[in-house]
Amino acid sequence: MFVDLISQPHYSPRKFALWNSLAFQAGFVNVGGLLACHRFVTHATGFATHFGVEMATGHFALALSTLSVPLFFLAGSCISAFFTDRLTIRNEKPKFAILFFLMFLCYAFVTAMGVNHKFGQFGTPLSMADDYLLLGLLSLSSGIQNAMFTSISNSVVRTTHLTGLTTDLGIGLVRIFSHATSANLRAQEMKATGMRLGIIISFIFGSWMGASLYLKYQYYGFIVPLFISAGYLFLSVHKKQP
Numbered sequence: 001m002f003v004d005l006i007s008q009p010h011y012s013p014r015k016f017a018l019w020n021s022l023a024f025q026a027g028f029v030n031v032g033g034l035l036a037c038h039r040f041v042t043h044a045t046g047f048a049t050h051f052g053v054e055m056a057t058g059h060f061a062l063a064l065s066t067l068s069v070p071l072f073f074l075a076g077s078c079i080s081a082f083f084t085d086r087l088t089i090r091n092e093k094p095k096f097a098i099l100f101f102l103m104f105l106c107y108a109f110v111t112a113m114g115v116n117h118k119f120g121q122f123g124t125p126l127s128m129a130d131d132y133l134l135l136g137l138l139s140l141s142s143g144i145q146n147a148m149f150t151s152i153s154n155s156v157v158r159t160t161h162l163t164g165l166t167t168d169l170g171i172g173l174v175r176i177f178s179h180a181t182s183a184n185l186r187a188q189e190m191k192a193t194g195m196r197l198g199i200i201i202s203f204i205f206g207s208w209m210g211a212s213l214y215l216k217y218q219y220y221g222f223i224v225p226l227f228i229s230a231g232y233l234f235l236s237v238h239k240k241q242p
Contacts, residue, residue: 011191019157019195020202022149025228026142026160027206032221033138035214036114036122037131041138042146042160044070065128072136076143084151094151099144100233106141107226110134114219122218141229162200169196 026042033041040046047070054063079102084094113119113133120130146160158164172193176186214221 011195015153016195016198019149019153019159020198021228022145022159023199023202024206024209025225026145027203027208028210028221029138029142029225030160030203031207031210032214032225033135035211036119036134036219037124037126039069039126039131039135041069041135042073042142043163044073045163062128065132069132069135069139072139073143073146076140076145077147080144080147081151084148088151096148096236097233099148100229100236103141103144103229104226104233106137106144107222107229110137111219111222111226114222119219122214141225157195157199159199159203162203165196165199169193169200172196 030040030042033039039050047066051063051067054060054066080099083098084096087094114122119134120127124130142160146158149157149159172189175189176193210221210224213224
């Protein structure tokens with residue numbers, strides 16, 4: 001399925017559905033990390049900011065631990081590139097099933113360890129002794145996802161954070177009016193704008209739905225991204241093209 005998607009236009013219905021479902025998952029995972037231990041997990045900016053704060057307040061060990069968490073995101077990106085981008089360059093088929101299996105394992109470990117109290121109590125302030133592995137696993141899976149779909153979209157789409165996407169949305173809105181004399185270019189910008197809006201809305205909706213479930217079921221909420229990853233794992237190994 002996913003190999004077939006690479007050749008499709010970025011704004012095709014199937015790719016649009018893919019971007020939105022993964023943005024939903026990213027929002028779901030991100031709010032899970034926030035509610036579990038007061039940290040976002042799908043982007044490095046927050047960790048760099050917390051590093052600066054902890055350094056300024058003299059918490060040097062915590063600062064270094066905080067700064068090391070994005071290395072898991074980087075590791076996930078490298079793993080993803082190894083099984084997608086590297087193989088594409090060699091004219092070989094990317095191995096998406098391996099990546100979805102790794103994501104599935106990350107969420108399975110988080111769910112199992114969380115409900116068995118290996119991360120401490122849900123919702124308490126950050127304790128690196130309790131929460132470091134939680135943050136690492138969520139960042140690793142987010143790095144895998146982001147790099148995988150960056151590769152599929154030729155660096156056009158990223159699904160785990162919204163800063164660059166919001167910037168592109170602002171530029172695209174201006175371009176729609178700038179291409180008022182070119183119907184073709186204006187149509188392309190409108191498609192791109194619709195895609196960006198869809199991803200942003202899906203991320204927000206995932207955060208909303210995730211928060212609702214985590215507040216009620218705590219670590220059991222990670223079952224949702226676990227099942228999403230399992231579903232895409234099945235599709236990635238399913239031989240019949242939909």
